[in-house]
Amino acid sequence: MPPPAAVNIDVAAQAVDDNSASTTPAYLTVLGVDELRANSVFSGGIAALGLSDAFKSKSNTKKPVSKDFTYRLTLESKSRQVGATCVILSGGTYANVVPQPSPLKQAARYLSREGMISLGGGLPSSAYFPFDHVSVGVPGDNLFSETDIHEYAQKVTIGMHDMREGKSAYDLSVALNYGQGSGSPQMVRWVTEHTEIVHNPPYQDWASVMTVGSTSAFEMCLRSFCNRGDYFIADEYAFCSAIEAGRGLGIEAVGIHMDSEGMIPSHLDEVLSKWDEKARKAPKPFLIYLVPTGQNPTGSTQGTQRRREIYALAQKHDLIIIEDEPYYFLQMDKYVPGGNQNSAAPKSHEEFLKSLTPSYLSMDPEGRVIRLDSFSKVIAPGSRCGWLTTSSKICERLMRHNEVTVQAPSGFSQAILFKLLDEHWGHGKYLDWLVHIRKEYSTRRNIMLEACEKYIPKEVATWTPPAAGMFLWFKINSEKHPAHGKKASTAIEHDIFEAVVDQKTLLAKGSWFFAGPEGTDPSVYLRATFAAAEERAMVEGIRRFASALRVTFGLPALQESA
Amino acid sequence: MPPPAAVNIDVAAQAVDDNSASTTPAYLTVLGVDELRANSVFSGGIAALGLSDAFKSKSNTKKPVSKDFTYRLTLESKSRQVGATCVILSGGTYANVVPQPSPLKQAARYLSREGMISLGGGLPSSAYFPFDHVSVGVPGDNLFSETDIHEYAQKVTIGMHDMREGKSAYDLSVALNYGQGSGSPQMVRWVTEHTEIVHNPPYQDWASVMTVGSTSAFEMCLRSFCNRGDYFIADEYAFCSAIEAGRGLGIEAVGIHMDSEGMIPSHLDEVLSKWDEKARKAPKPFLIYLVPTGQNPTGSTQGTQRRREIYALAQKHDLIIIEDEPYYFLQMDKYVPGGNQNSAAPKSHEEFLKSLTPSYLSMDPEGRVIRLDSFSKVIAPGSRCGWLTTSSKICERLMRHNEVTVQAPSGFSQAILFKLLDEHWGHGKYLDWLVHIRKEYSTRRNIMLEACEKYIPKEVATWTPPAAGMFLWFKINSEKHPAHGKKASTAIEHDIFEAVVDQKTLLAKGSWFFAGPEGTDPSVYLRATFAAAEERAMVEGIRRFASALRVTFGLPALQESA
Incomplete structure (x- = not known):
């Protein structure tokens, strides 16, 4: 096994903050990682x-232990055990809940014994993997633009036997073989450190498990906590894949009213306090699904106070919070109409991290938050690799779920991400990349907002400048639509959608994301993204959208100065 | 879009067999693929x-249509729909069952319209993927040994914009973005062609969908066809992850007796014919899980006649067959004790394919077989990429399941596999690789079998030479064990297992795989694999196992000639 990455003991031993050699923070920082690794064994x-x-800093031992929410688990999740005849080993797994991984995975653990010959597990020999190495062109030092990545790409290479040869802590012979339901130790270590640096969960027994993406992770959570006929709580406009995942399972969303900061606490409290199990024919829901930052589809971001209020309600009503945060690092400066939007970059990693709205995970001493992290919006969706963080008691159950379903993320994905994030960048440079990505999306947002101000008739469409994410949410004043009172709001929405399509521009319908509350009809909304289109196309798309609105609502065409 | 791979029209137009330019087979062959692609549009x-x-040959249109087994689907599978407000487009999906993919995926389909600007889907721009290219060292021309792969690796490269630049039919800008639940068209095309070449399913509306591996695919099937309290049918010793997946869902396996060819049809018929719903408190099971070739753990392979008998019973009892075939291409020549095992390599791809025992898929005109294919045992487990094949009516439902769970296999995996299998190798060279892999495993099997004959005391352990796969299954004559009559068979098994571990060798316990029949105890078995250990270690492992047996059973030590 190779040693951990090179360590500068003089610096690391002080566990210094980025900008100060005199403070010793009581939590893990970017510069503390080397020391942490130097004092631990990696296998x-x-x-x-x-x-x-195995990868958390000692500071965690001073925190309280989480509450036990395993009583909330479904029969399915509780039943996922290894039969009595299979139990041969203990140790190495999360405490408290069924300590045995599946028998074949257990057998694999014997491999570490000196001189052991395994004829046990059906793990193919790497001699039969038709690959020699994988090389990836990745960004050179702070050269993050698309052009720079192409012109100055640095090559990182993953060989078949790099570990044996002492070149790396990961290689293809390991990444391309079978792995554990927790994901590779290489990636678990990285996401654990990253999670501690960014969120520092305020209880000791938190843990992270790799996922094949947050769509899969959310569906695992639904199956782990809800039964057919149950409800879960969501925003009244919510990510439609989450709603659709629930629908197949017979677990409907209860939509809670929203404002510009997302879910409104008073309505959440009202819905839960007035929940009538008999009338609803369902127990009071306790699973709440949130995208607190740059919510999809509304683009809303919950401020710190809003989060504290919702967390307090989670305690009052004993909720489990699913914090789905693909856009967490896409938090932007406040948009000033007509103003100079070029704010200064953060001066240090600490300043960057402190500028972010605190996560639910970071304000949860009880372990009632399950945070879903994703590389989809900050690295690439096709990696199909993310992670979740919650108490080890719940993590263990979700890891078991992985074992008999997806097993683990792709080894190609894990190896390439490890090479980029751990060996090439390290935690600090990854934060630099996030700062870059955030700036790019801020610029895109600003361009779209400027186009909106220029073209869109505000008497029929209004919007709130998003503080994070990828989405701009237009509220359409359907009362001014010619068909108002004659057609249902969804029909009016469809007319507008089609009029925009006729202008060769595609927006998303608000109703696709509508999740109640029951008995209410959606208002008319349209969602635009500033994530994908080229900047000029984005402006042109908004111009076409505005033009379609003018035609549909019978407004005069905009007279543009040439 | 770049043109398909170079086509030799003169050759391809004849749709020739590998070895004869005079025949025009009524099915797709390796050499027919170029013509097939030349006559179709790829997007x-x-x-x-x-x-x-879109990728099947015209010969399929002459086949009958499959039966409709959607009535077997669970409420969960049937419920997975897109709500009425989401329906904006039709077309492009499988017929008969709910023709709408999720709204965001539908929206993505507008993108192909000329001049369309999409502000619709939240697909990130590839400008923010921190990669320039991925290069992979793959085997040079027929240089398949580990040493040759290392020394003569050829480099294949996947660029960010290879499609735009006309270099390839796939690139990172596509592979690393979001994809459809069916998997990438690039890989769906390849697996569809491969499946037609190898199995030529005898009905017209078959289809293949990418999976993140057969463990996930099987679990999807369980959820799609069985409810808590149901049973599914399996071999009495079966792949323990499959059993464990069922256990979490409350879907227990009913084990059917086996002989050297696996499941015994008469016992299957008896169990189903005598099924007592009241006594069992469960409906008669209809889902049957089989690993017909090189079964895990017993190493047994069902012959053609055995398969026909079981298929006939599937028709009689209206069963759905899950054909899980990771070891299908690891079919070996018959082992002749003491004989020369070096048989001739097949002279052509056709000869190779004809030498394989026909799959259930190939003998199923009705669509009652769901075949699970995997790259785990013939490329690498870490690819977490496989596919399933069944009627498009069932495929559509499983694709929907993918959409709200795993989405699709990793884009890194799909792009690397495409580069290797499609652009570098093509179908013919992939078959050559399979011939190579099969030969390697045959050699390993032979070495292990020779060691067994040399060392193992046959009075206490017997085995059948496996005709496929990776596993050797030892039946232990526990009646000769000193603790016979005093200890339960599982305790005796454990004693032997521990004795082998004490000799620093790891085998798998047979009881880990035991799946009934109910009320019966497992006999004592141990499983060895010839997949992983180096050849000398494998021989030494068998010697140690034999030594442990001699100690445990109180036999004299073997006198070896030096």
Whole structure:
């Protein structure tokens, strides 16, 4: 096994903040990682089990232990056990809940014994993987633009036997073989450190488990906490894949009213306080699904106070919070109409992290938050690799779920991400990349907002400048539509959608995301994204949208100065 | 879009067999693929939907239509729909069952319209993927040994914009973005062609959908066909992850007795014919899980006649067959004790394919077989990429399941596999690789079998030479064990297991795989694999196992000639 990445003991031993050698923070920082690794043993061979506990800083031991929410688990989740005949080993897994991984994975753990010959697990020999190495062109030092990445790409290479040869802590012979349901120790270590640096969860027994993306992770959570006929709580406009995942399982969303900061606490409290199990024929819901930052589809971001209020209600009503945060690092400066939007970049990693709205995970001493993290919006969706963080008691159950379903993320994905994030960038440079990505999306947002101000008739469409994410949410004043009173609002929405399509521009319908409350009809909304289109196309798209609105609402065409 | 791979029209137009330019087979062959592609349009852009129907040969239209088994689907599977407000487009999906993909995926389909500006889907721009290219060292021409792969690796490269630049039918800008639940059109095309070449399913509306591996695919099938309290049918010793997946869902396996060819048809018929719903408190099971070739753990392979008998019973009892075939191409020549095992390599791809025992898929005109294919045992487990094949009516439902769970296999995996399998190798060279892999495993099997004959005391352990796969299954004559009559068979098994571990060798316990029949205890078995260990270690492992047996059973030590 190779040693951990090179350590500068003089610097690391002080566990310094980025900008101050005199403070010793009581939490893990970017510069503290080297020391942390230097004082721990890493084992990452074929099918090795490496759980978060091995990678967390000692500061965690001073925190309280989480509450036990396993009583909330479904029969399915509780039943996922290894039969009595299979139990041969203990240890190495999360405490308290069924300590045995599946028998074949257990057998794999014998491999580490000196001189052991395994004829046990059906793990193919890497001699039969038709690959020699994988090389990836990745960004050179702070050269993050698309052009720079192309012109000055640095090559990182993952060889078949780099571990044996002492070149790396990961290689293809391991990444391309079977792995554990927790994901590779290499990636579990990285996401654990990252999570501690960014969120520092305020209880000791938190853990992270790799996922094949937050869509899968959310569906696992639904199956782990809800039964057919149950409800879960969501924003009244919510990510439609989440709603659709629930629908197949017979678990409907209860939509809670929103304002510009997302879910309104008073309505959440009202819905839960007045929940009538008999009338609803369902127990009071306790699973709440939130995208607190740059919410999809509304683009709303919950401020710190809003989060504290919702967390307090979660305590009052004993809720489990699913915090789905693909856009967390896409938090932007406040948009000033007509103003100079070029604000200064953060001076340090600490300043950047402190500028972010605190996560639910960071304000949860009880372990009632399950945070879903994703590389989809900050690295690439096709990696199909993310992670979740919650108490180890719940993590263990979700890891078991992984074992008999997806197993683990792709080894190609894990190896390439490890090479980029851990060995090439390290935690600091990854934060630099996030700062870059955030700036790019801020610029895109600003361009779209300027186009909106220029073209869109405000008497029929209004919007709130998003503080994060990728989405701009237009409220359409359907009362001014010619068909108002004659057609249903969804029909009016469809007319507008089609009029925009006729102008060769595609927006998303608000009703696609509508999740109640029951008995209410959606108002007319349209969602635009500033994520994808080229900047000129984005402006032109908004111009066409505005033009379609003018035609549909019978407004005069905009007279543009040439 | 770039043109398909170079086509030799003169050759392809004849749709010739590998070895004869005079015959025109009524099915797709390796050499027919170029013609097939030349006569079809391929579209594989960002989030493009490409289903099997677009990639099958015309010969399929002459086949009968499958029966409709959707009545077997669970409420969960049937419920997975897109709500009425989401329906904006039709077309492009499988017929008969709910023709709408999720709204965001539908929206993505507008992208193909000329001049369309999309502000619709939240697909990130590839400008923010921190990669320039991925290069992979793959085997040079027929240089398949590990040493040759390392020394003569050829480099294949996937660029960010290879499609735009006309270099390839796939690139990172597509592979690393979001995709459809069916998997990328690039890989769906390849697996569809491969499946037709190898199995030529005898009905017209078959289709293949990408999976994140057969563990996930099987679990999807369980959820799609069985409810809590149901049973599914399995071999009495079965792949323990499959059993464990069922256990979490409250879907227990009913184990059917086996002989050296796996499941015994008469016992299957008896169990089903005598099924007592009242006594069992469960409906008669109809889902049957089989690993027909090189079964895990017993190593047994069902012959053609055995398969026909079980298929006939599937028709009699109206069963759905899950054909899980990771070891299908690891079919070996018959082992002749003491004989020369070096048989001739097949002279052509056709000869190779004809040498394989026909799959259930190939003998199923009704669409009652769901075949699970995997790259895990013939390329690499870490690819977490496979596919399933069944009627498009069922495929559509499983694709919907993918959409709200795993979405699609990793884009890194799909792009690397496409580069290797499609552009570098093509179908013919992939078959050559399979011939190579099969030969390697045959050699390993032979070495292990020779060691067994040399070392193992046959009075206490017997085995059948496996005809496929990776596993050797030892039946232990526990009646000769000193604790016979005093300890339960599982305790005796454990004693032997521990004795082998004490000799620093790891085997798998047979009881880990035991799936009934109810009320019966497992006999004592141990499983060895010849997949992983180096050849000398494998021989030494068998010697140690034999030594442990001699100690445990109180036999004299073997006198070895030096």
